[in-house]
Amino acid sequence: MLRKVVFLDRDGTINKDSPNYIKNWEEFKFLPRSLNAIKQLTLNGFTTIVITNQSAVARMLISLQELEQIHTMMRKMIQSNGGKIKDVFYCPHMPDDDCDCRKPQPGLIHQAQKKYHIDLSAAIMVGDSDRDIVCARNAGCGGAVMVKTGNSRKAQRRLAEKGSAPDFxxxxxxxxxNWIINTHA
Ligand SMILES: [Mg+2]
Known part of the structure; x- marks a missing residue:
């Protein structure tokens, strides 16, 4: 059973989000301090797994091969900075495809849980969208953290309308x- 797992959203959490989607490595820009955040989690014994909606694939803006290429480069950069991403799970579908993997559906987290036997009650999801927080709740994660580096204002309002809120x-x-390390060490 894998404990101390942190699920990370990608766009708006690790790298700068774009309304035009991230279509190649040139468009992928790490947010300030995100490399050090992943390093810090890794050094403190947390396993980090990326959980990301990538409808750009279904929109034919990027091929699966190009998406995998971005993730290879991203993991290489993270690793050379002392951090480690154990795996990347992505949903390639459109919002109206009715799949079970596009956040806020819990499918991607459940895929990860099956592959690595994760104790979800001890796992935490971090993301900039209300979809990330709702996904964490739907999947049965122990915690959900919202970051303000994306669309957090809108996201918090949407969550409040549903009577929900992030833990931090x-x-x-x-x-x-820092919060995760201090509260879940
Ligand atoms: Mg995001």
Whole structure:
């Protein structure tokens, strides 16, 4: 059973999000301090797994091969900074495809749980969208943290309308990693 797992959203959490989607490595820009956040989580014994919606694939803006290429480069950069991403799970579908893997559906987290026998009650999801927080709740994660590096204002309002809220709102992924390390060590 794998404990101390942190699920990370990608766009708006690790790297700068774009309304035009991230279509190649040139467009992928790490947010300030996100590399050090992942390093800090890794050094403190947390396993980090990326959980990301990538409808750009279904929209034919990027091929699966190109998406995998971005993830290979991302993991290489993270590793050369002392961090480690154990795996990347992505949903390639459109919002109206009715799949079970596009967040807020819990499918991706359940795929990860099956592959690595994760204790979800001890796992935490970090993301910038209300979809990330709802996904964490739907999947049965022990915690959900929102970062303000994406669309957090809108996301918090949408959550409040559903009577939901994150366990912690962090300035960025580094702030989130501090909170996780201090409360889940
Ligand atoms: Mg995001």
């Amino acid at each position: 709102v962090a300035v960025d992924l580094y702030d989130a990693s």
